[in-house]
Amino acid sequence: MAATLGLVLAEVFGGILGRSVALLNDAVHNLSDIPALGISYLAMHWAERPADTEKTYGYHRAGTLAAYTNAFVLVLLSLWLGYEAFERLRSPVEVVESWMIWTSVAALAVNGGITLALVRGRGDLNLRSILIHNFGDALSNVAIIAGALIIHATGARWIDPLLGLAIGLLVLWSSAGILRESSHILLEGRPQKNVRGASVVSRRRPPRAQSSRARPGYASRRMRAPARLD
Secondary structure, three states, rough: OOHHHHHHHHHHHHHHOOHHHHHHHHHHHHOOOEEEEEEEEHHHHHHHOOOOOOOOOOOOHHHHHHHHHHHHHHHHHHHHHHHHHHHHHHHOOOOHHHHHHHHHHHHHHHHHHHHHHHHOOOOOOHHHHHHHHHHHHHHHHHHHHHHHHHHHHOOHHHOHHHHHHHHHHHHHHHHHHEEEHHHHOOOOOOEEEOOOHHHHHHOOHHHHHOEEEOEEEEOOOOOOOOOOEO
C-alpha cells in the first residue's frame, strides 16, 4: 500500500505539472487501490476465522464481500472518470508530454510488478479483483505513454481526454464481471460448475434417502450442497 500511495502522489504531481487529465484520472484510479488492498487484506484474515455462535457458518464469504465492495466502488469511479474525460474532450488543453511519459513509466513498473505477483492467486475471487484492477492500471499506463508520444508528434490535444475516457470504460468493464459474480455468490446463486455431478449422485440414491431439497452453493473456494433428508 505504501508503494501505491507513493505512485498516487507521483501521478497527481505529474498530472498537475503536465496538465494531463488522463494522468490525473489514473491517479484517482490508483488511489482506489489503497482501500481495496486494505479491505482485501482484512477479508483474507477474516475468512480464516472459525465459526462462532453469531456467525455459525464462519467467515468464508468475507473475501467475496470485499470483492463486491471493491467492484462497486470501481463502477462509480469509472462513471465519474468518464464524465470528466467527456468534459475535457469538449475543451482540450495543452499538455506537457514529458511529464506524462516519465510518470507513466514509473507507474507501469509498480503496477506491472504487483500484477505479476498476483497471477498465481487468480483462482481466488478476492485476489482476482485486485489482479484485474492492477492489470487495468498497467494497461492505462501503457496507453498514456503511447498517447503522449502521439501528442508530441501530431499536436492532437484531444488524445489526452480520449485516453481518460478509455481508462474509465476499462475500469467499468473489468469490474462489472466481478460485481456480477460476487453478487451471484452472496445471493446464494447456483454454482456454474459441478452441479450436474451433484444431481446425478442425488438421483442414484434410494427414494427414501433422496434429498427433497438440495441446493448447491458456494463455500469459500469449494461447493457445498445443503440438503434435507426425508
